[in-house]
Amino acid sequence: MLVGSQIARFNTAPSPRGYSLEHAENALEFAEGYTYIADPWQAEVVRAWLRTDDAGWVASTWGLSVPRQNGKNGALEVVELYLMVALNLKILHTSHLLSSARKAFKRLMHFFGTRVNDPHAKFPELNALVKEIRKTNGQEAIELHTGGLIELGARTGGAGRGSSFDVLVVDEGQEFEEDEQEALEPTTSAAPSGDPIVIYMGTPPKDLSERGAPFVRVRNAAVTGADKRSAWVEHSPAGDVDKMTEAELKVFTADRKNWADANPALGGRIKVRTVEGEHHRFSPRSFARERLNMWPTPAAAGQLAFTPEKWDDLAIDDPDADWPVAAYSADMNPERTKVSIGVAAFPDEGVHLELAADAPFDEAGTSSLVDWLWERAKRRIPIVIDGFSPARDLLEAPLKAKGMKVFILGAQEYTQACAMLHEAVEKHPAITHYGQEHLDHSAKHATKDPIKNRPGSFKWNRVSLDADLAPLVAVTCAHFGALKFARRRPAGPAKKRHAIVQ
Numbered sequence: 241m242l243v244g245s246q247i248a249r250f251n252t253a254p255s256p257r258g259y260s261l262e263h264a265e266n267a268l269e270f271a272e273g274y275t276y277i278a279d280p281w282q283a284e285v286v287r288a289w290l291r292t293d294d295a296g297w298v299a300s301t302w303g304l305s306v307p308r309q310n311g312k313n314g315a316l317e318v319v320e321l322y323l324m325v326a327l328n329l330k331i332l333h334t335s336h337l338l339s340s341a342r343k344a345f346k347r348l349m350h351f352f353g354t355r356v357n358d359p360h361a362k363f364p365e366l367n368a369l370v371k372e373i374r375k376t377n378g379q380e381a382i383e384l385h386t387g388g389l390i391e392l393g394a395r396t397g398g399a400g401r402g403s404s405f406d407v408l409v410v411d412e413g414q415e416f417e418e419d420e421q422e423a424l425e426p427t428t429s430a431a432p433s434g435d436p437i438v439i440y441m442g443t444p445p446k447d448l449s450e451r452g453a454p455f456v457r458v459r460n461a462a463v464t465g466a467d468k469r470s471a472w473v474e475h476s477p478a479g480d481v482d483k484m485t486e487a488e489l490k491v492f493t494a495d496r497k498n499w500a501d502a503n504p505a506l507g508g509r510i511k512v513r514t515v516e517g518e519h520h521r522f523s524p525r526s527f528a529r530e531r532l533n534m535w536p537t538p539a540a541a542g543q544l545a546f547t548p549e550k551w552d553d554l555a556i557d558d559p560d561a562d563w564p565v566a567a568y569s570a571d572m573n574p575e576r577t578k579v580s581i582g583v584a585a586f587p588d589e590g591v592h593l594e595l596a597a598d599a600p601f602d603e604a605g606t607s608s609l610v611d612w613l614w615e616r617a618k619r620r621i622p623i624v625i626d627g628f629s630p631a632r633d634l635l636e637a638p639l640k641a642k643g644m645k646v647f648i649l650g651a652q653e654y655t656q657a658c659a660m661l662h663e664a665v666e667k668h669p670a671i672t673h674y675g676q677e678h679l680d681h682s683a684k685h686a687t688k689d690p691i692k693n694r695p696g697s698f699k700w701n702r703v704s705l706d707a708d709l710a711p712l713v714a715v716t717c718a719h720f721g722a723l724k725f726a727r728r729r730p731a732g733p734a735k736k737r738h739a740i741v742q
Contacts, residue, residue: 257632264286620645
């Protein structure tokens with residue numbers, strides 16, 4: 241029997257050291273107490289969103305994209321119920337259609353009853369919390385004595401204007417427009433909790449236009465890694481339909497494994513025969529969008545980071561093994577299945593950059609990686625890691641435990657590191673590199689992603705999901721470490737000329 245996969249293709253939830261899932265587990269248990277049992281995939285959405293650390297929510301943007309009728313609103317109900325009742329937060333729930341907002345309101349009344357002191361309320365203890373239930377057309381709301389509140393309405397009806405909320409829900413995000421975003425997102429700027437959240441939910445927009453543009457931006461920033469504080473969960477099969485021929489797309493959409501990857505409720509609330517009918521009726525491109533949840537290729541977040549010709553001009557094929565190593569760095573992909581180790585060395589002038597490794601990785605091999613770095617860096621050569629890199633959680637503590645010089649770059653230092661490498665390539669050439677294929681590909685497919693409210697500042701992004709930023713991030717951090725944390729030392733004994741690190 242064909243059943244839907246419970247594992248999302250994308251789950252970008254940040255995992256800082258010591259983060260807690262306490263709220264997530266409490267929310268799932270709370271909903272279960274009121275007879276709502278989340279599907280495994282819905283529970284993972286809750287665990288992706290409701291992560292905290294000492295500063296509060298680890299992500300400020302929460303997102304979910306899954307094909308229609310899979311049950312995305314079930315995951316949202318678990319979260320809304322908990323945020324209202326347990327945390328006393330104020331929520332503005334908006335939809336494109338008034339009918340969608342009303343459906344969400346009716347689902348919440350299942351828990352709270354239809355009015356204050358409702359003798360027919362299914363859960364009297366929740367009804368006892370109710371201060372007011374407003375049923376004004378298009379401006380429904382449930383307000384609790386504890387301060388918890390949810391207002392629901394269509395965005396075209398002026399929902400939430402003039403009020404402050406802790407949480408903004410943008411349902412049917414594929415219909416969300418720029419002017420609506422400008423009007424609604426400021427409602428959380430002065431969140432009573434001081435820790436605002438925006439939740440985006442929906443499916444891929446039909447066309448790339450002003451309608452749905454904010455949703456596309458949020459999704460692109462999440463899956464490319466540009467937004468480090470985004471917890472985006474997406475169910476879709478692996479592939480890029482924009483790069484497929486019509487024949488390839490036809491094969492892709494006929495593959496039933498892709499049906500299962502995109503639809504976690506397949507074989508349950510969605511029948512296989514229903515999808516079979518859709519597959520026969522829809523065009524391959526429509527089926528890919530509507531049933532397989534396939535998004536357009538993420539657009540470049542900014543201009544190319546480096547002129548390819550300038551990058552190539554700085555490649556050399558004979559780095560000298562006499563050049564002393566100045567700094568190491570490590571970066572990993574979000575899944576921690578691949579590691580890139582950057583190394584910076586001091587030639588007579590400037591800085592030389594290489595990849596010491598760019599290879600598959602298993603977390604079980606963390607101790608071996610730590611030993612590898614210890615053998616080469618000891619306590620004198622700095623090791624530099626981007627503060628938002630997945631490598632930080634695995635490496636920072638064991639490296640510091642050995643007494644090694646570990647430097648974790650905050651957001652401002654990391655953007656400074658990007659600017660310094662860009663300057664050293666584009667404007668005043670001051671680096672060389674070894675011409676390694678993985679590093680070249682990473683550098684030539686990177687873009688400059690401007691930092692909001694910081695004119696002139698930028699970080700690396702990538703032109704498409706096919707590009708791997710980790711090699712470039714690794715050498716960026718190593719380059720920064722060489723200039724900021726290292727000092728030039730006399731060259732060692734002469735050795736055979738080859739790559740700096742073997």
